[in-house]
Amino acid sequence: MDKFLLQQQVLERLAVDLLQVEQAARAAHETATHEENIAENKYDTLGLEAAYLASGQARRAEAIRQVMVDWRQFRPRPYEASKGIQLGALVCLLDADNNKQQQLFLGPAGGSMKLLGGTQPVQVISSEAPLGRALLGKCEGDEVAIQVAANRQQFEVLRVC
Incomplete structure (x- = not known):
């Protein structure tokens, strides 16, 4: 089994996840800022809830970007019995x-x-x-x-x- 191909599959899957999270963040942001969602009273919280959701999605997107950086920099090495199982095994x-x-x-x-x-x-x-x-x-x-x-x-x- 090729570790490089596995690494590429992880990066591809993370890229798909990032795209989905970014799309969700944009949709939540649009909902939060849409003129129809301006609160009319203190119980009208759709815009506020969408803003919280957009903020959370943006943080999740940033976390995925960082994971992608870590995976791009990751270099699996061949197994050395003297060291035992290490990262990349x-x-x-x-x-x-x-x-x-x-x-x-x-x-x-x-x-x-x-x-x-x-x-x-x-x-x-x-x-x-x-x-x-x-x-x-x-x-x-x-x-x-x-x-x-x-x-x-x-x-x-x-x-x-």
């Missing part, structure tokens, strides 16, 4: 409970999404996610456990590249 895990395999791509924050790496789904996670944190420094054959609420999940690291 492509990891195959075996879930101990149901014997299912899953592919994970450990990347910068903000890119959590599911992609297709060839024919297999790949979950993109950050090192800030509980599973991402637990994977750092682990090697092939190691076991990884995380606590999610009252459930303890255990995995085995099958492959890393």
